[in-house]
Amino acid sequence: MKKNNDDLFRFVEYSAEAAERTGYSDYSYWKSVFQNFLKKKSAVVMAFIFFGLVIFSFIALAIGKYDYAELLTDSALAFQAPNGEFWFGTDNLGRDYWCQVWFAAQTSIKLAIIVALGECFVGVTIGCLWGYVRVLDRPLTEIYNVINNIPMIIYMTLIALLIGQSFTVMAISLICFGWLPMARNVRNLVLMYRDREYNLASRCLGTPVWRVLVKNILPYLISIIILRLALSIPSTIALESTLSYLGLGLGIDTPSLGILLRNARNYFLDYPYLLIFPAVIVSLITITFYLVGNAFSDAADPRNHV
Amino acid sequence: MKKRTKVLALVLALGMVLTGCGSSSAGGNGSGDGIKDLVTWETSNREMENMVILNTEMANDLNVLGNCVEGLLETDAQGKLIPGLAKEWGTEDGGLTWTFKLREGVKWVDVNGNEKADCTAQDFVTGLEWVMNFHKNGAANTSMPTSLIKGAGEYYEYTKNLPAEEALSMDNTKFLEMVGIETPDDYTVVYHCITNATYFDTVCPSACLYPMSAAFVAEVGVENVLGSSNETIWYNGPYTLTEYIQGNTKTLTKNPTYWDKECSLFDTVTIRIIEDITVGFQLYQNGELDHIDLSEANLRTIWNDENNEYRDQLVEKLPRKYSYQMHFNYDKYNEDGTPDTNYNTAIANEAFRQSIYYGLDLTKYFERTNFINPLKCENNAYTMKGLLYFSDGTEYTAKVKELLGFGESDGKTPVRFDGAKAQELKAKAMEELSAKGVTFPVELDYYIVAGSQNALDTATVLQQIFSECLGDDYIKLNVGTYVSSQTKEVIQPQLHSFVINGWGADYGDPQNFLGQETYGEDTAYYSNNYSNINNATDADLIATYKEFTDLVNKANAITDDMDARYFAYAEAEAYMLQHALSVPTLLDISWQLTHVNDYTRSNAMFGIQNYMYKNWETSVDAYTTEQYDAIAEEFYK
């Protein structure tokens, strides 16, 4: 069984490329995040429920017996409890509640998601720069202080008076004033991590700022960012209902869950279903988002990887 | 450590409540002769702002201050004038000169009831001087004295041109010289009017003629009068405002020195601020309020449930003192600032307006206010019902309805609604207007306040009524919103097609109503602000308006025979309505639960005394529907 060893072992030429490859592992951050996330069955179910809800809001409008745009008032039909004709009952004017709820759900989900993503994007970008780049600390703190310390009601009143009320205006103004907590949160975390030894090392090796931010620091922040994102959804819905309550919310042609809930406040003791249906949908959105966000933020924590 | 004490205190307090140490509920005095301490309410957006009665024109303030300061005359449950500080009054020259004889022994007191001074004729001079002095009072409450009292307007202009220092330090000498008011003795006030103001006495219950003590001004200093608190102002009315917590509570306490020893007063009246009437209903249920208006949902629940504990306590309120009208805009602009020619041409057409006048079955609209007796809310006059009466007791608006040819309602549809006639008018209008190049449907814009679901619901109902009664091919009603001020956001840019609101009377004469709609007169409020009739170009429309204006002016010239005067006004009003220059909509009659007999309260269509808590009859147990019906029947007999 003696073999010629020369056939088995031979010298290779030095190749920098190949040398680099030895240090390479098959690790991809986002792939691990998703792998970890998918392991949490409950969260996956929640994610499905959420998407199901969104899709169903469209189906619901299609299968409903009444068309939102053509609702008629009829005081004889006011406050009908849910029945075969009116699946969610009727409101104080005798209009079908089913199509109102689902129409409002669509508006609210759309607004909440747009605002959450917008806030997240603006907030994280500014927050990272704010925390990391020291020269920006002063001016950004100043801007933050100024925007944050002028009560939002002043802005919203002025916007409503001078520009008007619509979905776009609402979304943009909520983003404009909503990125602040996210930015501040991110900034504080960046402050904590920026002077850690490995970042010091990175900086000594001449890594550019954006690379340190994106590769070294951001992964630590993702769990917090996602949690804030998930929480921003209910807070947007709540804020929207508060603003509507003050007359500063969406225009009258765009009913939202916030508005339905605000109205139900006057009726729910006598006609609880008017509160329950929108409240359940709001809660579903919130809970699914919260749980998915929680699981995702656990999965996004690089320390739980590998 | 301090914080922890607070937590402990809270826990202790909780314990106290749970063991039943709560204060006794309102109206729980148990005696047969009504409530001693009334607890009433006001919603938070109607909180009081000003403590100086001469400086405010807002009902929020006057409803409270009317209890603190007393004027020359009061009003009673029938809406008639009764003596106040003046024990007798009258005119002998058809309304040019009015003499008031004052009661003696009336005292000004401070908040604790300590006597400060006597209330004399001089106080009325000081009061009017204060009102008309620009630097003392701004321009608050000046409109009526300016138009009625000799020299008042001139005095206002005179003070305006003075340096502030000088105007503030002025005493009454110059004023008495310039203005038509005099005090022959300490207990007589004489007013000289510009015209034959046969109705001048009905201005007396308004804030502009209320007294003010010169000694009070001297005490607090002239520059500190505005900005007085309830602690510093002087009182001569039935109550003193002993507690004022902005946004929470106001307490009126009986004034022991009040001149009218015969009248019945509450020991205290507490006015609580509530967020809305839904919260208020809960408070009522807990016995924390003595009366509450019912929201739509509450009313429906109680009405639909035979066994509800409040089912037999539902009582109908008296109408609010506004006669709601659809005021058309004859010079409408689009949002981009261009004139809305299509609409302007259409609304100038009489058949078009009349089709709206006859064609709208407003029953569903009334149901928003009163779904139990919707047709009770129907309004067919421009002037408010109950403002005045002919000498034979006929109510003025009844005469207007008679002239219009409206009979009694059949209980199913509003009296005015005439579908067949409306269809004819519609066809006529479409024909005439198409010839003028008007495109159909004509778009009407109606604006409501943003954020009020109630307003939106009502507008939705109205929209549907337009669509069902007049057809989508004819008129399309759009609903828009304003954020905080209708006047600023809608009326001034002239964006509205019509505004629905009601005029609150300043004094008891039809001139106060019809005079707001005349053509080409600066004093006509609705013409200048809402209908913009003076900018209209359509010859027929202007001719109609001029005719109406002539009728009004002719009526106004009759000062010797009141019946003839009122009849002439009724004819002018009927003319106006027949030509649908304005479309009456609603009388606001809603439902409530109450311990108060509304038929004993002052119920005048003018003045500020409907919230004067004097001679109110109350019941420890809530009134029942039956009791109230009996009281109403007795009242109208």
Added chain:
Amino acid sequence: MVKYTIKRLLQTLVTVLIVATIVFLLMRMLPTDYFFTEDQLMKLTPEQKQEQLEAAGLTDPVGEQLIRFYGQILRFDFGESRRIQSGVDVVKVIGSKFTVSMRLGCTALVISLFVGVFIDIIQTINKDKLLDHIGTGYTIFVNAVPSLVSYSLVLVFGSTVLGLPSLYSTRNPGPSSILPVVCLSLASIAHYALWTRRYMVDELNKDYIKLARVKGMSFNSIMVKHVFKNAFVPLVQYIPTSFLYTIGGSLLVERFFSVPGMGPLLNDAIIRYDVNVVQTLAIIYGTMGTVGVFLGDVLMMLLDPRIKLVGKGETR
């Protein structure tokens, strides 16, 4: 440190001044018509309106008004309220309100800090057990239901079932404060519980904890000595701000329970164009916010020496 403090306080002054200026200018952006009540708009002639605006100094060029405004601030003269309480000094109007808000707010804050952190510790100790899920359920519920609705529920439940007074009353502030305080605490308990939990779980995953376990430290002493202390650092920054913000009150809660506090004041003042009140409030809120951030930074620095705010110029 002293130098840093002085510097930060000066910065605070600058910020407050900028805030005041911006609010001042924003209010001037509103058409002057907002100065009048609907009634006045109807009844006053254009000349009378013009005269009133002139008397109030609103017709002067904005620059001039601004300089006058700065002069007033320097003299601590905030002017008179116009429509909240006509003619009364703004300081007096606000002074009568802020103690009420602060009393309720501080009570609620203390309650929610303790209860929130307590709930959270229980949750973390029992991670993934029943108590954890109950806690999470509560957090989710409170966050899921908009406050407009949850306050109504508290109001109805408290007044009809428990028989608590549903309107705040100065005659018996104790019992009538219960419901507003519950409402105020409800949300912030969830807030604190949520974030403390997040930070604590993050902290538990760190290597030094594993080391401590390996060294044989008991779980409880790890929790108290390390985890809680470290998790508290990011949280602590918000505490001074929260305390100061209690002065501002809560719009919804104070409206619902008719608490005569600061909460609804700003909104009311804007709607009524009570410029002096709005400006003064803006200065107050501005000061609270900036001082709060500053105190938060200092607290964070004291608790975690690794955080450096005073730049030593060592990095870019």
